[in-house]
Amino acid sequence: MIELKNVRMCFDDFNALDGVDLTIPEGTAFGLLGSNGAGKSTILRLLSGVYKQTEGEVLIDGKPVYDNVEEKSRVFFINDETVQFGNMTLTDMRKYYRGFYPKFSDETFDKLNGVIKLPEKKRLDKFSKGMKRQAIVITGLACCTDYLLLDEAFDGLDPTMRIIVKRMLVDAMLDRKLTTIISSHNLKEINEVCDTAALLHQGKLLFNRDLDSVKGSIQKVQAAFEEEVTEKDFEGLNVLHFERNHSIVYIIIKGEEAEIRAELEKKKPKVLDMIPLTLEEVFIYEMEGMGYDCNGIR
Amino acid sequence: MYTIDLQSRTPIYEQLYKKVVELILKNELKTGDKLPSVRELAKSLGVNPNTVSKAFQLLERDKVIYSLAGRGSFVSDVNADNVKENALADFDKAAAEALKAGITRRELIERLDGGERSGEDNA
Numbered sequence: 205m206i207e208l209k210n211v212r213m214c215f216d217d218f219n220a221l222d223g224v225d226l227t228i229p230e231g232t233a234f235g236l237l238g239s240n241g242a243g244k245s246t247i248l249r250l251l252s253g254v255y256k257q258t259e260g261e262v263l264i265d266g267k268p269v270y271d272n273v274e275e276k277s278r279v280f281f282i283n284d285e286t287v288q289f290g291n292m293t294l295t296d297m298r299k300y301y302r303g304f305y306p307k308f309s310d311e312t313f314d315k316l317n318g319v320i321k322l323p324e325k326k327r328l329d330k331f332s333k334g335m336k337r338q339a340i341v342i343t344g345l346a347c348c349t350d351y352l353l354l355d356e357a358f359d360g361l362d363p364t365m366r367i368i369v370k371r372m373l374v375d376a377m378l379d380r381k382l383t384t385i386i387s388s389h390n391l392k393e394i395n396e397v398c399d400t401a402a403l404l405h406q407g408k409l410l411f412n413r414d415l416d417s418v419k420g421s422i423q424k425v426q427a428a429f430e431e432e433v434t435e436k437d438f439e440g441l442n443v444l445h446f447e448r449n450h451s452i453v454y455i456i457i458k459g460e461e462a463e464i465r466a467e468l469e470k471k472k473p474k475v476l477d478m479i480p481l482t483l484e485e486v487f488i489y490e491m492e493g494m495g496y497d498c499n500g501i502r
Numbered sequence: 503m504y505t506i507d508l509q510s511r512t513p514i515y516e517q518l519y520k521k522v523v524e525l526i527l528k529n530e531l532k533t534g535d536k537l538p539s540v541r542e543l544a545k546s547l548g549v550n551p552n553t554v555s556k557a558f559q560l561l562e563r564d565k566v567i568y569s570l571a572g573r574g575s576f577v578s579d580v581n582a583d584n585v586k587e588n589a590l591a592d593f594d595k596a597a598a599e600a601l602k603a604g605i606t607r608r609e610l611i612e613r614l615d616g617g618e619r620s621g622e623d624n625a
Contacts, residue, residue, distance in 0.1 A: 232552075233552065370545075370548050374541060374544040374550075375541070377550075377551050377552070392508070392509070395508070396514075396549050396550070397549070397550055399550050415513075416515065416516075419513060474603075474604060475603055477603075480511050
């Protein structure tokens, strides 16, 4: 289990994380979402022991991560930067990580590279960006850690590689209860791969929930009423967005479907259509609620 | 045969639940038939195994399938009626909402008679 307790992370006068509490149970595939600079990578770097938090606690199974070799050997971090290891070959990487990670599996490594067929004797700085990413992903999966952190790593992979990684994750989740934390802007992928997700904005956590309930947490309503209505008529509801086009209104309302429906029925709508939002829409409207939107640019 | 729409707004576990029910109603899955494992389904659909497990748990709760430890999940015996009842209850709910929204009975009947892709009609 991963626990962040009231974590603050400051870089000079910038608060990258501002009091984050987060618990991630074992065996979860966890999606970290957030605007650019929200603090996603900072969380991953804290969990892999790259940074030490300014305040609060970062624990893996109850033990602090920073400066803790034993806990760190249970975590593999696939960084979004691929500049490291430039002077290494794939064979060097295998040896290097085999020394660090007690459960390193040559079998997994060979099985994966048997499919992907990266040259093992070529220096990594001669690889393309995508190939470098592949090399790190192969190595990360072969380390057979209990925790795998992917920082936008999915985004650099080709469709075949994505399927391979997804299948490897399924096996690892079922066989050894792997916990995966994936930060990404690709919400479609998060929707497929993850079961739980958190949304960060400016160093604060906006929500941390089961993905299915995230999607059901905001409703898109299309309705028409006998009498003319304005935004004021819906004051009792948590309206995120209101738009009217002649007699039809489009409202985005935060809350459970049944409650909202009951409330709207009272106004005797002629038409009432409700659909849950996609993850992408939830992201956009939640951010809009925080004053981060695209409405200034049309 | 276990196809789902990853772009859909409907949660993946719910789609999978409905898919299994649909396959039973269409008689493509029969009593005692073995379902694919969570692992196989998660891999072939490219989704999280926890999501597949969730669908299986709900199917088991509703007695549509049953699990034997170490052997897998199988289609239950008594389900056909239950499943039909559930499907009809869903239909009633949708029809009631449609009527409330101002769609006429005639329109609904016409819709049932014409152009339905399901093919069979047992009415």
